[in-house]
Amino acid sequence: MADNNIEKRLLEEINKIDEGLALGLLKWIMKPAMKKAMKKLGEDPEFTAAVDDINYQTDRLKRIAKRLKKSPNPEIAKLAKRL
Numbered sequence: 001m002a003d004n005n006i007e008k009r010l011l012e013e014i015n016k017i018d019e020g021l022a023l024g025l026l027k028w029i030m031k032p033a034m035k036k037a038m039k040k041l042g043e044d045p046e047f048t049a050a051v052d053d054i055n056y057q058t059d060r061l062k063r064i065a066k067r068l069k070k071s072p073n074p075e076i077a078k079l080a081k082r083l
Contacts, residue, residue: 028034041047068080 029038065080065083068076071077071080
């Protein structure tokens, strides 16, 4: 029973830390200067092209991983399932 209480307390502390980090990050992102910078970046054609490229490559890697899961080689299939 004591172990369970300790685990609960540790989990509560971890959750508090996670909330603190997330809240700090959110506050930083929501600052007016940061909002302006993000808006300008969204209008930049080079930046949007880079984001589109990253999204395309991510989708491509997902498709490749999906094909590798069906590989006849069990080692490759095992590695692909970890992705």
